[in-house]
Amino acid sequence: MGVITYISRFLVMKKRETSTKTTEKQLLSGNEAIALGAFESGVKVASAYPGTPSTEILENFCAYEGVYAEWAPNEKVALEVALGASFAGVRALATMKHVGLNVAADPLFTAAYTGVRGGLVIITADDPEMHSSQNEQDNRNYAFAAKVPMLEPSDPSEAKEFMKIAYRMSEEFDTPVLVRTTTRVAHVKGLVSPGKHEDSSVKAGIEKIPEKLVMLPSNARKRRVELEKRMARLREFAETFPENRIEWGDRKRGFITSGVSYLYVKEAFPDASVLKLGMAYPFPSGMIKDFASKVDEVFVVEELDPFIETHVKAMGVSCKGKELIPSYGELNAGIVRRAITGKAVETVFEPVPIPFRPPNLCPGCPHRGIFYAISKLNVFVAGDIGCYTLAALKPLSSMDSCVCMGASIGTAFGMEKALGKDALGKIVAVIGDSTFIHSGITGLIDIVYNRGFTTVIILDNRTTGMTGHQPNPSTGVTITGDISTLVDIEAICRAIGVKHVRTINPHEIEAAIKVLREEVERPEPSVIITKAPCVLVPEMKKRKDKTLFLVMPEKCAGCRTCLKLGCPAIEWVAVTPEEAKRLGYKEKQKGYSRINAVLCDGCGQCAPLCKFKAIVTAKKEGK
Amino acid sequence: MGNILFCGVGGQGILLASEITSFALIKAGLDIKKSEVHGMAQRGGSVVAHLKYGDKVYSPLIEPGAADIEVAFEMLESLRYLPYLNRESRVIVNTQKILPPSVTTGVEPYPDDVLAQLRGKGLAVFPVNAFEAARLAGETKAVNMILVGCLSAFLPVEAEVFRAVIKERVPERFMKANIEAFKQGREIIGNLLRAAG
Numbered sequence: 001m002g003v004i005t006y007i008s009r010f011l012v013m014k015k016r017e018t019s020t021k022t023t024e025k026q027l028l029s030g031n032e033a034i035a036l037g038a039f040e041s042g043v044k045v046a047s048a049y050p051g052t053p054s055t056e057i058l059e060n061f062c063a064y065e066g067v068y069a070e071w072a073p074n075e076k077v078a079l080e081v082a083l084g085a086s087f088a089g090v091r092a093l094a095t096m097k098h099v100g101l102n103v104a105a106d107p108l109f110t111a112a113y114t115g116v117r118g119g120l121v122i123i124t125a126d127d128p129e130m131h132s133s134q135n136e137q138d139n140r141n142y143a144f145a146a147k148v149p150m151l152e153p154s155d156p157s158e159a160k161e162f163m164k165i166a167y168r169m170s171e172e173f174d175t176p177v178l179v180r181t182t183t184r185v186a187h188v189k190g191l192v193s194p195g196k197h198e199d200s201s202v203k204a205g206i207e208k209i210p211e212k213l214v215m216l217p218s219n220a221r222k223r224r225v226e227l228e229k230r231m232a233r234l235r236e237f238a239e240t241f242p243e244n245r246i247e248w249g250d251r252k253r254g255f256i257t258s259g260v261s262y263l264y265v266k267e268a269f270p271d272a273s274v275l276k277l278g279m280a281y282p283f284p285s286g287m288i289k290d291f292a293s294k295v296d297e298v299f300v301v302e303e304l305d306p307f308i309e310t311h312v313k314a315m316g317v318s319c320k321g322k323e324l325i326p327s328y329g330e331l332n333a334g335i336v337r338r339a340i341t342g343k344a345v346e347t348v349f350e351p352v353p354i355p356f357r358p359p360n361l362c363p364g365c366p367h368r369g370i371f372y373a374i375s376k377l378n379v380f381v382a383g384d385i386g387c388y389t390l391a392a393l394k395p396l397s398s399m400d401s402c403v404c405m406g407a408s409i410g411t412a413f414g415m416e417k418a419l420g421k422d423a424l425g426k427i428v429a430v431i432g433d434s435t436f437i438h439s440g441i442t443g444l445i446d447i448v449y450n451r452g453f454t455t456v457i458i459l460d461n462r463t464t465g466m467t468g469h470q471p472n473p474s475t476g477v478t479i480t481g482d483i484s485t486l487v488d489i490e491a492i493c494r495a496i497g498v499k500h501v502r503t504i505n506p507h508e509i510e511a512a513i514k515v516l517r518e519e520v521e522r523p524e525p526s527v528i529i530t531k532a533p534c535v536l537v538p539e540m541k542k543r544k545d546k547t548l549f550l551v552m553p554e555k556c557a558g559c560r561t562c563l564k565l566g567c568p569a570i571e572w573v574a575v576t577p578e579e580a581k582r583l584g585y586k587e588k589q590k591g592y593s594r595i596n597a598v599l600c601d602g603c604g605q606c607a608p609l610c611k612f613k614a615i616v617t618a619k620k621e622g623k
Numbered sequence: 624m625g626n627i628l629f630c631g632v633g634g635q636g637i638l639l640a641s642e643i644t645s646f647a648l649i650k651a652g653l654d655i656k657k658s659e660v661h662g663m664a665q666r667g668g669s670v671v672a673h674l675k676y677g678d679k680v681y682s683p684l685i686e687p688g689a690a691d692i693e694v695a696f697e698m699l700e701s702l703r704y705l706p707y708l709n710r711e712s713r714v715i716v717n718t719q720k721i722l723p724p725s726v727t728t729g730v731e732p733y734p735d736d737v738l739a740q741l742r743g744k745g746l747a748v749f750p751v752n753a754f755e756a757a758r759l760a761g762e763t764k765a766v767n768m769i770l771v772g773c774l775s776a777f778l779p780v781e782a783e784v785f786r787a788v789i790k791e792r793v794p795e796r797f798m799k800a801n802i803e804a805f806k807q808g809r810e811i812i813g814n815l816l817r818a819a820g
Contacts, residue, residue, distance in 0.1 A: 025649075027642075027645055027646065027649060027655075131660045132660075155656070155683070183660065184658060184683055184684065187658065187659055187660060188656055188657065188658045188659075188683040189642075189645065189655075189656070189657040189658075189659075190655070190656050190657075190680075190683075191649065191654065191655070260682075260683070263681040263682045263683065264681075264682050264684075266681040266682075267681040267682040330684075332682065332684045332686055333681075333682045333684070333686050334686040334687060334688075334689075345686075345687075345688065346688075347687065347688065347706060348688045348706075348708065348709045348710060349688075349705040349706055349708055349709075349744060350705075350706065351703075351705060351706055352702055352705055352740065354699055354702050354703060354734060355699065355723045355725045355726055355731050355733070355734075356723060356725065357632065357667075357668055357669040357699075357700070357703075357723040357724075358668055358723075358724065359667060359668035360667045360668070360724055362667070395728065560729075563728045563729070566724065566728070568667055568724065568727065570727065571722065571727040571728075572727060572728055572729030573729075574729055591729060596727075
């Protein structure tokens with residue numbers, strides 16, 4: 001789900017110094033600061049599913065001494081594991097990207113009823129601007145809907161401090177606490193001071209408290225009343241909460257803001273009065289009304305939804321918000337300044353038209369082979385979330401839908417049922433290994449149980465690629481690099497009742513096309529597993545002896561077939577008619593292909609595609 | 624207060640370069656904020672990092688038109704972020720070319736007048752063949768440290784501070800080449816500045 005850097009996983013494998021050993025300020029990202037804050041708060045159990053921009057939290061947290069951290073199969077499980085740890089009386093953490101909280105919403109809404117024993121904090125990392133997400137939902141709405149308090153730090157230093165506050169609040173108010181970051185908090189680096197280690201006020205152990213933990217309707221009705229009382233106490237707490245603070249300045253304009261938007265307001269209007277809400281929910285209505293009464297005009301500055309604005313207006317306070325501030329995309333100081341003053345800042349230089357540099361599948365990527373093969377079938381490809389979503393781009397152009405984690409299988413099957421027999425041979429679902437484990441299995445059960453024939457292609461590249469190469473259950477390795485039980489995808493498919501499960505090598509395109517043709521035409525459920533490791537997993541990167549490929553220029557007829565793979569290593573060299581003549585080509589040949597030896601990874605997908613046998617192996621020592 | 628925009632292509636060592644620069648500024652007693660996106664960009668796409676420094680930095684993002692210095696690790700990328708620059712901006716350009724997909728597949732050409740376009744805007748342009756300089760320094764992967772060396776000449780931080788940070792942050796086996804690359808970068812920019820008068 002989303003994306004990150006490759007480096008961090010390898011850095012965190014060495015155990016970290018505990019924060020008590022150093023008091024010097026450190027340069028940390030918001031995610032690293034959250035990990036430190038969780039460690040300083042005495043968190044013992046943390047669970048997550050990777051998702052940009054949240055992934056590095058667990059990657060960093062897992063390296064601290066004396067903690068348990070895990071990659072869960074999905075966010076729902078992650079939150080349930082953290083909730084269970086809280087029930088056992090230890091401090092616990094679940095982290096996820098914004099859309100992950102949709103998956104975990106079910107336990108969240110009822111965890112608000114049960115409350116906690118050990119402190120429980122849930123990180124939701126939102127992604128305004130959709131740097132690496134399929135939507136930009138505003139998860140502050142979850143705090144309101146689930147009746148759970150939410151803190152919202154604006155930079156790494158606050159991110160660490162707010163974690164400690166969140167754990168104290170969680171135990172004091174018997175509630176899960178949401179902490180919301182956005183990309184410009186999670187992936188911003190700033191100075192952070194390490195602090196003192198704290199521990200839970202609760203004793204670890206098993207305690208049977210069914211009236212609190214068994215949400216039968218009779219118990220839940222009582223907890224529902226408690227929940228209202230808790231929210232009332234939290235609203236009162238918000239009034240004196242030090243992180244809800246007023247910075248008085250010029251009283252002509254008063255800004256109400258939170259999170260990273262606070263920083264944009266401070267930069268755009270350094271002299272204005274600002275009410276900074278460290279707690280995004282619930283609101284300190286007394287404080288807000290008092291602030292509003294002391295300034296000439298109130299402006300609410302927030303990214304995405306009019307969340308603060310709606311609540312401020314509901315308090316009867318008049319303010320300006322989304323009629324000025326954009327309700328989608330990221331803000332910055334310039335956007336805020338322009339929105340409030342109405343004065344456009346003069347653009348010095350307009351953008352100039354230059355070639356785009358879109359993300360691309362890596363040279364040697366196994367996904368390229370299978371998607372090239374799929375493109376020859378003329379089928380509707382229901383896609384999913386991962387690196388392979390990039391196959392939707394030119395020249396492969398072989399993905400026709402992508403909605404959310406696991407949706408490929410359900411949507412493909414829905415199309416099948418809508419079109420009946422006409423759909424046979426015309427629809428496939430494509431899903432990655434980690435995504436299949438996350439939420440694809442249930443979709444496959446639906447196909448088998450409800451007598452479908454949709455073909456499911458599972459791309460097993462032995463890692464969770466797009467988020468930066470986290471292990472997952474099907475890799476048989478844990479977050480800390482320990483060897484574990486490998487969850488066998490093929491065995492899962494067979495156990496569900498799929499009779500036709502075939503495993504193929506995605507680099508062998510011709511053979512893959514043949515298997516694909518056979519399976520999509522089959523009037524029964526079928527699964528094709530493509531098995532080849534991502535080129536960026538350590539064992540692939542460490543290969544010493546790669547067989548690279550080159551184009552023999554004299555044999556290249558300039559047909560451009562190899563370019564249709566979209567491999568970054570294959571380059572087109574245009575030639576003039578004179579050059580063509582000199583090179584011994586037919587005069588009308590417009591150019592020839594060349595393989596960049598620095599980029600070639602030796603996958604060999606291109607060679608069999610060349611009708612002229614111009615692509616051959618070039619033995620070379622590994623990089 | 625200063626704003627540095629680092630840009631280039633994923634895998635060029637941009638994050639480490641911006642990290643080393645950040646630590647040097649911190650050692651000089653300044654506050655910093657650095658913003659980067661670990662996004663789709665990592666798959667060979669365009670990468671950008673914003674580094675802001677001063678007594679107290681609020682926003683982590685450089686506003687359009689507000690970058691004091693652009694450090695472009697790849698030539699074409701120097702043009703992509705033009706709206707972040709103003710007439711006073713300095714542009715350090717690695718003249719190395721990494722071809723984007725539309726160029727490798729022959730759909731469009733790589734512009735052959737990047738430096739001229741920058742100069743045409745009246746910008747102070749410092750072209751650096753960082754790949755070649757890194758090769759001479761003994762490590763082609765030290766392109767980023769060549770550029771940090773160039774950048775350092777424009778920052779309120781002594782070269783000694785940079786050297787100390789490189790010694791702290793770079794693994795032992797790459798140290799010598801990185802220190803040498805930093806020194807080369809300083810020399811290259813010194814020569815360019817002298818030539819510019």
